[in-house]
Amino acid sequence: MFTDRLLLLAPRINETGLQLLTAAHARGLPARTATGWRAPQDVPPLVHLYGGPLYADAVGRELGVAALEELPGWLAELPRELTRRSVELLPLAEARALRRRAFCKPPSDKLFAARVYQDGSGLPGPDALPDDQPVLVSEVVTFRREYRLFVLDGVVRTGSRYAVDGELDVAPLAEDPLHREVAAFAADLLAAGAAGLPSAVVVDVGLLAGGGWAVVEANPAWASGGYACDPGEVLDVVLRAAGPLTELRAADRPYCRELPVVTG
Structure with missing residues (x-):
């Protein structure tokens, strides 16, 4: 006790x-x-x-x-073989000037909607957020399947599928037919991309529509849903x-x- x-x-x-x-x-x-x-x-x-x-x-x-x-620039600093897309960390002033389609999101807090923007004109203006607010700007890709992994000391403690073709579809990782591929990609990611991640964190990964595995994003474990992850393992990660x-x-x-x- x-x-x-x-x-x-x-x-x-x-x-x-x-x-x-x-x-x-x-x-x-x-x-x-x-x-x-x-x-x-x-x-x-x-x-x-x-x-x-x-x-x-x-x-x-x-x-x-x-x-x-995670550090704000973690995703942007990963090698392309792990992201399978271009990712930049830009100040909001530069992101507003974009004249191309891109997926934009705040690195951590939900300061504005994380979604595909047709150009930077749809991002919050300087009256809403300061020009130096960091923004992750990614090439638009489509994930066929997405998975949440709770990581402690560089090891995946538990995982869950949470989406298929963009729709919520939850199942324990062990019950997913691609669980071995998820585990293999996660091991490669954590071996190559540990810099920029704390000892306890959530990492989302996915299978792209065109084939190949890629990182979706990282999130604080203390603010992340567990989906079908094992609650006891999630608790261990959250406590740290x-x-x-x-x-x-x-x-x-x-x-x-x-x-x-x-x-x-």
Whole structure:
């Protein structure tokens, strides 16, 4: 039984959050859903978080949490044999000037819709987001199948299929007919693209319509849905991904989200 730590979930709990509560209680780890968007006072000294960026920003600093996320340019810096498409990290001002079709998304926070834009004129203007806001700009490709992988210390701990031909289609990775190919590509990716990733993270990969495997993106484990992943394994990754700052590993320091000081 743990007496000095707590898994705290954001108020807007989802299916993965419910699974994490069950998995935590099964191993004797106290876990509960927050009742509001302020840091609760009745918590033990060591807190882990699961929830979106808004909740991490609202309470993480006050609770002494280190929230790990991939570096903004990780996807853009991967070799083309892993992305199978051109990917650039651009300031929003340059992205707005694009006069070609591209898939555009914020590197981490959902500051605007991640989708295919016919050109940069559809991106948020300077009145909405600053010119230096980073944007990932990718060549448009079509994924036939997509998979979510929860990674801890460079090893895939659990995985799930989540889409087929762009439609939600969830199944445990082990039940997917291409699970061995997914595992092989993931091993190659983690061997070649570990730089830029924290020790606990989510990586999405997929099979392209034209053939070949490619990285879709990386995401913070503490803000990612588990689909049909094993909840106990997801919990292990989440606990590392957003845990006590006092337990932060030196190698993970470059991947700590800059959490704001919340006043009022």
